[in-house]
Amino acid sequence: MFLLNIGYDLSSGADINNIEGAVVLPSKNYSYRLADLREFPKLFIDPQLYLSSLSVENCLTPCAHLATYSWFQVPDIEQLQEGENKPEYQKKIKEIVPKKWTARIPIDILASCTSAIEFQNAHKCSHIILPSPLITMREDEAAVQAQWLDTGLNAYQALDISKPVLASVALDEAVLSSTSYVPGGFLDTIVDQVSSRPGISGVYIVICQTHRRGPYQSSENVNRAYLYLAKKFANTGLENIIVNFADVFGITCISQGATLVAIGSGQSERNISLKSFEDGGGAAIPHFFSRHSICEYQSESDLKQIIKQSLWRRIEDQTEFSRPLVEAIRAGRDASTVPTWAEGKSNTAQAKKHFVKSVQNILHDLQNDGDRNAFIMNWLEDAEMIQTYIASKVDKHFPERAAPVSRWLSLLNDQ
Amino acid sequence: MSGPVTVQEIQATLPTGIVIHSYIKHGGQGSVFSGEYHGQQSAIKLVNPASTETKRIQREAEFLKKTNHPNIVKLFDHCEITLRTQPVQLLAYEFLDKGDLSSHIAPGTLPSSASVIKIATCIGSAINTLWLSPERVVHRDIKPENIMLNSAGEYLLVDFGFAKHIDLSDMTIAGSPGTRGYSSPEQAAGRKNLTLKSDIFSLGVTLFVYATGLHPYNGAQPLANSAIEQNIFALRPDFDPKLSQLIISMLNPSPSDRPTDLLTQLSQIKA
Numbered sequence: 001m002f003l004l005n006i007g008y009d010l011s012s013g014a015d016i017n018n019i020e021g022a023v024v025l026p027s028k029n030y031s032y033r034l035a036d037l038r039e040f041p042k043l044f045i046d047p048q049l050y051l052s053s054l055s056v057e058n059c060l061t062p063c064a065h066l067a068t069y070s071w072f073q074v075p076d077i078e079q080l081q082e083g084e085n086k087p088e089y090q091k092k093i094k095e096i097v098p099k100k101w102t103a104r105i106p107i108d109i110l111a112s113c114t115s116a117i118e119f120q121n122a123h124k125c126s127h128i129i130l131p132s133p134l135i136t137m138r139e140d141e142a143a144v145q146a147q148w149l150d151t152g153l154n155a156y157q158a159l160d161i162s163k164p165v166l167a168s169v170a171l172d173e174a175v176l177s178s179t180s181y182v183p184g185g186f187l188d189t190i191v192d193q194v195s196s197r198p199g200i201s202g203v204y205i206v207i208c209q210t211h212r213r214g215p216y217q218s219s220e221n222v223n224r225a226y227l228y229l230a231k232k233f234a235n236t237g238l239e240n241i242i243v244n245f246a247d248v249f250g251i252t253c254i255s256q257g258a259t260l261v262a263i264g265s266g267q268s269e270r271n272i273s274l275k276s277f278e279d280g281g282g283a284a285i286p287h288f289f290s291r292h293s294i295c296e297y298q299s300e301s302d303l304k305q306i307i308k309q310s311l312w313r314r315i316e317d318q319t320e321f322s323r324p325l326v327e328a329i330r331a332g333r334d335a336s337t338v339p340t341w342a343e344g345k346s347n348t349a350q351a352k353k354h355f356v357k358s359v360q361n362i363l364h365d366l367q368n369d370g371d372r373n374a375f376i377m378n379w380l381e382d383a384e385m386i387q388t389y390i391a392s393k394v395d396k397h398f399p400e401r402a403a404p405v406s407r408w409l410s411l412l413n414d415q
Numbered sequence: 416m417s418g419p420v421t422v423q424e425i426q427a428t429l430p431t432g433i434v435i436h437s438y439i440k441h442g443g444q445g446s447v448f449s450g451e452y453h454g455q456q457s458a459i460k461l462v463n464p465a466s467t468e469t470k471r472i473q474r475e476a477e478f479l480k481k482t483n484h485p486n487i488v489k490l491f492d493h494c495e496i497t498l499r500t501q502p503v504q505l506l507a508y509e510f511l512d513k514g515d516l517s518s519h520i521a522p523g524t525l526p527s528s529a530s531v532i533k534i535a536t537c538i539g540s541a542i543n544t545l546w547l548s549p550e551r552v553v554h555r556d557i558k559p560e561n562i563m564l565n566s567a568g569e570y571l572l573v574d575f576g577f578a579k580h581i582d583l584s585d586m587t588i589a590g591s592p593g594t595r596g597y598s599s600p601e602q603a604a605g606r607k608n609l610t611l612k613s614d615i616f617s618l619g620v621t622l623f624v625y626a627t628g629l630h631p632y633n634g635a636q637p638l639a640n641s642a643i644e645q646n647i648f649a650l651r652p653d654f655d656p657k658l659s660q661l662i663i664s665m666l667n668p669s670p671s672d673r674p675t676d677l678l679t680q681l682s683q684i685k686a
Contacts, residue, residue, distance in 0.1 A: 141606060141607055142608070143608045182640075183639045183668040183669035184601050184604065184639040184668055184669055185639075188669050188671055189601070189608075191671035192601075192610050192612055192670040193608065193610060195671055196546065196611055196670075196675070198547070232669075232672075235671065235672060236675060237675065237676075
């Protein structure tokens with residue numbers, strides 16, 4: 001059920017056992033770097049064509065990365081030659097891209113689809129994800145995406161590849177409204193378009209948020225759309241329903257029929273917004289994730305309050321990566337005494353690994369539970385109680401990074 | 416020359432090998448005659464010269480000429496004749512001599528479940544073939560009048576005048592395509608890029624009417640929030656409940672919730 005989103009750090013997750021699979025993100029890598037991908041039981045490369053409208057003025061690095069994938073059809077972009085100096089190649093690409101990046105959907109759909117499929121096949125992917133542009137308008141009823149899907153399926157059949165093929169459904173949050181979820185409404189139209197095409201084994205769902213948002217801060221519309229799409233696609237009998245960039249909320253989509261949830265350790269691998277590719281953002285500090293409260297706590301300042309109120313046992317979440325911190329706290333010390341958890345700028349490696357491992361643990365436990373829906377409801381209800389209890393002891397806005405579990409429960413109850 | 420065009424007058428303009436015998440009916444696009452096409456019985460349609468759908472008819476003809484399916488009417492030929500100085504399109508179809516489904520719906524004489532399954536299988540197969548073509552064709556006007564029976568006992572889908580090809584999405588059509596009461600909610604709402612699920616809905620209404628003699632929505636055009644007003648389980652207690660349930664599922668207002676495996680499900684139902 002768990003897929004790790006892999007950004008720039010291709011070794012990400014290497015020290016985490018039993019990772020079922022990974023989704024590699026081209027926006028974080030020049031294409032030549034993917035030659036070094038390690039093997040996973042399930043490996044996906046997200047073509048990320050939904051990022052074709054990125055502004056090169058504000059997002060030079062991701063545009064430079066994406067331009068090196070031929071399905072974006074950026075002219076005059078060469079591949080890294082054998083023996084070529086990599087920093088010089090990257091510099092050259094960054095000089096060309098501002099002049100050549102069009103921020104538009106590629107014109108030759110068949111060529112774009114063919115190259116995306118060939119690339120995934122050549123890079124040991126277990127499944128093929130067909131590229132599709134971002135759905136940004138309700139009015140065209142995803143007709144452009146239907147055209148890409150038909151063309152992609154034709155290309156896939158022409159290449160005679162035996163790997164399962166998935167349709168991309170990439171939505172801009174701006175197209176969602178309260179009427180999107182009615183029978184025959186906009187989302188239903190999308191499900192109808194995809195599920196009516198035989199030969200597809202699954203769907204890969206991404207919702208791009210309109211604003212750069214922190215952990216758990218997705219809008220209700222985004223959360224609701226993920227649930228709705230997972231449920232509707234599951235009802236059509238598709239074998240693989242992958243939810244990506246839904247953050248921890250993605251786990252709840254399992255109750256609706258999602259089969260795999262992709263999530264990464266960094267913010268840009270947890271949710272996605274075109275704005276999040278723009279330059280900016282400061283250095284992060286380590287946060288401790290608790291699966292029990294579905295919150296993240298600054299490793300020193302927040303946890304000191306937790307310990308002071310004798311609340312640690314409510315949120316303790318032990319993985320091999322949090323063990324030194326857990327043992328220190330049990331021994332009466334705090335995170336400042338654990339170098340890998342001390343609240344220093346960019347000292348986030350261990351916290352990120354712990355987050356990934358903890359999410360993986362939740363999904364592992366969920367997979368082994370006979371009643372997945374009950375598991376998720378119990379998990380959320382327990383978290384809601386813990387959050388409420390902690391808020392009563394510390395502060396109602398504590399901590400800053402907290403999942404809105406009451407809203408999540410309400411959305412699930414509405415399904 | 417003025418006055419109504421006579422059969423003899425038309426005959427004089429026809430290419431060699433095409434013969435018209437008698438007038439059958441008049442429709443929105445023109446008139447249909449019984450006749451022969453190179454010795455084979457044929458239904459010959461002459462398109463009204465005033466029709467604004469010339470391009471659409473040409474596309475229909477191109478599609479049907481290359482389509483070979485036992486449940487889709489065969490088009491022998493498509494050509495243009497000159498009648499009273501005006502160009503008129505002629506379409507010569509195979510002749511289906513047992514009439515359309517509407518003539519088989521009679522109050523008080525309800526059909527067997529076997530014949531309902533037969534129609535569903537024939538037309539479901541035709542719908543699938545249309546959709547699986549490279550053009551992703553949706554018929555958009557499935558109703559009893561457009562389902563015909565041949566002497567071999569096969570049901571065939573006819574009249575592709577409203578059929579929609581994805582690559583014709585820029586073409587407009589005069590008035591609202593489809594037939595009130597039979598169009599899917601999404602078609603009635605004006606959705607452009609319909610899928611086969613829209614035809615499955617229309618087939619569901621057709622099967623309901625054929626099986627019960629009653630329209631599921633009492634003749635009204637169903638919308639996304641419309642409820643089925645007739646109880647097929649009570650009206651046809653003799654049916655395998657799976658068949659009644661399948662017909663109900665074809666009428667789901669949400670296209671993605673309609674059956675994707677109609678033919679498989681039909682094959683599992685006992686007649």
